[in-house]
Amino acid sequence: MSFSWTPHRFAGGALALDVANSVVLRHDARRRIDRFAVRDQMRSFPSAAAEFCAERALFGDITPVAEENEADFLALREAIDLYFRERIQNSGGDQLLAGLLEALAKTLRGASPGGLAAATAHSVLRLIAMPDPERMKICGNCGWLFIDRSKNRSRAWCDMAVCGNRAKANRHYRRKKEETP
Numbered sequence: 001m002s003f004s005w006t007p008h009r010f011a012g013g014a015l016a017l018d019v020a021n022s023v024v025l026r027h028d029a030r031r032r033i034d035r036f037a038v039r040d041q042m043r044s045f046p047s048a049a050a051e052f053c054a055e056r057a058l059f060g061d062i063t064p065v066a067e068e069n070e071a072d073f074l075a076l077r078e079a080i081d082l083y084f085r086e087r088i089q090n091s092g093g094d095q096l097l098a099g100l101l102e103a104l105a106k107t108l109r110g111a112s113p114g115g116l117a118a119a120t121a122h123s124v125l126r127l128i129a130m131p132d133p134e135r136m137k138i139c140g141n142c143g144w145l146f147i148d149r150s151k152n153r154s155r156a157w158c159d160m161a162v163c164g165n166r167a168k169a170n171r172h173y174r175r176k177k178e179e180t181p
Helices: 015-020 039-052 067-090 094-110 116-128 160-179
Strands: 136-138 145-147
Touching: 015 039, 015 067, 015 116, 015 145, 039 116, 067 094, 067 116, 067 136, 067 145, 094 116
Parallel strands: none
Antiparallel strands: 136 145
């Protein structure tokens, strides 16, 4: 199966969320896809982030994670998802903050300046200090994390063109199915 990083894959609104979203269908063990499980995809992520990520102006060109630091980076990715998902769902997550900060520290110790790991860590710190954390949401269709930057804070999907359309088509299909005798 061929794969390419597209703008939709960077719908999170922050590099740290895009990294967490590199696991597709995270909570469906049968259909779960880890995009970083394939080394070439993980190595091509930084150049795609430089093109599509909402925070690209902050980082510019980013280098891939060194092979010896990949395990720490993947642990950081999981800590990001766990912490922010809990923070969104339960307006908390403070008990998970220590784990996230430990993963950040470990990642930063081995990260090269200008690398994906360091840029992701800095993105996480900005998200933790975000002045309006209620703008962070979970997509109602795919479960990805994203920042709602809409004026009225009503965005329900990570990407209207993909998840929004799928949700609307599904709703239409169900409505038509109920109408059919």
